[in-house]
Amino acid sequence: MAYCNQTLSGIILDCxxxxxxxxxxxIANYGDVQDVQMDxxxxxxxxxTMASGATFKPYQFRKGTSSMNSTxxxxxxxxxxxxxxxxxxxxxxxxxxxxxxxxxxxQGQLAVIVLDSNGIYWYVTPDDYAAASAGGGETGTAKGDxxxxxxxxxxxxxxxxxEISASAVEAIIA
Numbered sequence: 013m014a015y016c017n018q019t020l021s022g023i024i025l026d027c028x029x030x031x032x033x034x035x036x037x038x039i040a041n042y043g044d045v046q047d048v049q050m051d052x053x054x055x056x057x058x059x060x061t062m063a064s065g066a067t068f069k070p071y072q073f074r075k076g077t078s079s080m081n082s083t084x085x086x087x088x089x090x091x092x093x094x095x096x097x098x099x100x101x102x103x104x105x106x107x108x109x110x111x112x113x114x115x116x117x118x119q120g121q122l123a124v125i126v127l128d129s130n131g132i133y134w135y136v137t138p139d140d141y142a143a144a145s146a147g148g149g150e151t152g153t154a155k156g157d158x159x160x161x162x163x164x165x166x167x168x169x170x171x172x173x174x175e176i177s178a179s180a181v182e183a184i185i186a
Contacts, residue, residue: 031129034078037099038068038125038185039165042141045123050174057135057176060184067186068125077102077160080126080134082172095172097136098145099124099165106149106159114161118144124165125181126173133181134173142167 044066049059062068082097103110121141126134136142145166151159 032079033076033129034080034099034126035072035075035129036127037071037078037101038127038181039071039117040066040068040123040184042121042123042137045137048135048138049180051177055175057138057174057180059180060135060176062184068123068181068184069186071101071103073102074104077104080128080136080173084172094168094170097142097167097169097173099126099136099142099167101163101165102158102160103163104158104160106151106161110161111149114147114149114163117163117165118147120144122165124167125176127181133176133178135176136165136173137167137169138171138174139169140167 040062044063045060046063047061048057049061050056051058078099078101080097080099082095084093084095086093103114121143122137124136124142126136128134142165144163146164147162149161151157
């Protein structure tokens with residue numbers, strides 16, 4: 013009988029602090045990403061080549077409002093195996109400039125990089141684009157309620173988001 017054997021390395025206990033949340037999201041048009049270079053030895057992305065003049069734009073939000081999560085979907089009977097990653101963003105204060113940006117983001121095919129609260133950059137779209145899958149705007153009811161736009165970007169790829177080096181990100185952001 014044949015088996016699908018993989019090279020396993022194990023995972024040791026990591027006792028260092030690990031914080032939740034994300035700091036910044038960088039977004040570009042997926043079609044503007046021309047090439048992604050992998051450092052095969054370290055398993056991280058070492059560079060990204062963009063179309064002439066294209067860059068990733070920063071999207072910032074209040075601490076404790078936005079997140080990234082990935083879910084593996086696997087079905088042994090069909091051989092199906094992919095990862096869905098959702099990037100949930102909250103932009104406080106509804107206003108025209110943000111409304112126009114939310115509209116553009118909700119209609120695009122996007123490349124996405126997330127900077128997490130541990131200072132690690134994650135390339136969310138290694139083999140397919142992200143697209144808006146949910147969103148909304150709310151004024152709240154009481155004076156203390158949130159007034160904000162929300163947007164969920166969803167990507168389906170063959171792997172979890174891949175770490176990308178800080179130097180590679182610095183070379184492609186606006």
